[in-house]
Amino acid sequence: GKKGGSLSRVPDGAPRHLEGPYSWSMKGPFLKAFPQELIPQMQSLESLLNVFHSGIAVATKKGDDWVPWADLALATDLKKDAYPVFRANLEQAVAFLRRDPLVFPYGTEKGYLLLTYNDMPLGFVKNLGMRSNNLHPVSRRIFLSLKQSDR
Incomplete structure (x- = not known):
């Protein structure tokens, strides 16, 4: 078990503001994006270690709103018109x-x-x-x- 919470399905209407091949999921309250080419390595590490943070925290859901998270602003793959x-x-x-x-x-x-x-x-x-x-x-x-x- 990981302390960070398990991954779950992404709700409809979730923002997908990153360019490139990402895998998207909810981890606790966060919409997270994971670079697809790194998923096998991330899963391997998470099976051995207690991973505190992985992927890019994109947004949190607040009512009907998706609040952008600070990590998204720093992501090099952020879509320019997001x-x-x-x-x-x-x-x-x-x-x-x-x-x-x-x-x-x-x-x-x-x-x-x-x-x-x-x-x-x-x-x-x-x-x-x-x-x-x-x-x-x-x-x-x-x-x-x-x-x-x-x-």
């Missing part, structure tokens, strides 16, 4: 990584946005208009502050 992109400046990028609340300019698309800095994906936010939900994991939060000379 989510609208918000190009953050340095202050916005640091605020996101600190998990500070972000307010987007008027007219910014609502819903889930992929936040990037210098075209590098950082993670996801849910833009609600007057406020947003920062989806950066608490465990990955940084404590950096910018000096005036850095700006």
Whole structure:
């Protein structure tokens, strides 16, 4: 038995936002993607070891919504048109990584946005208009502050 939970069938309507040959399944609350060419090795390791994390955590189901998970933003196979992109400046990028609340300019698309800095994906936010939900994991939060000379 694995502590991470067993794999189960993927519900209809689950997002499949990765390019390439992946095997999809639910592992606990997570929609996970596994590179097909690595599945035999992963199964072999999981039969011998207590695997804490495997595959790409793509999203979690919340009501009727699929909430994108931070790992998806960092996946090199993320489809370019999967989510609208918000190009953050340095202050916005640091605020996101600190998990500070972000307010987007008027007219910014609502819903889930992929936040990037210098075209590098950082993670996801849910833009609600007057406020947003920062989806950066608490465990990955940084404590950096910018000096005036850095700006």
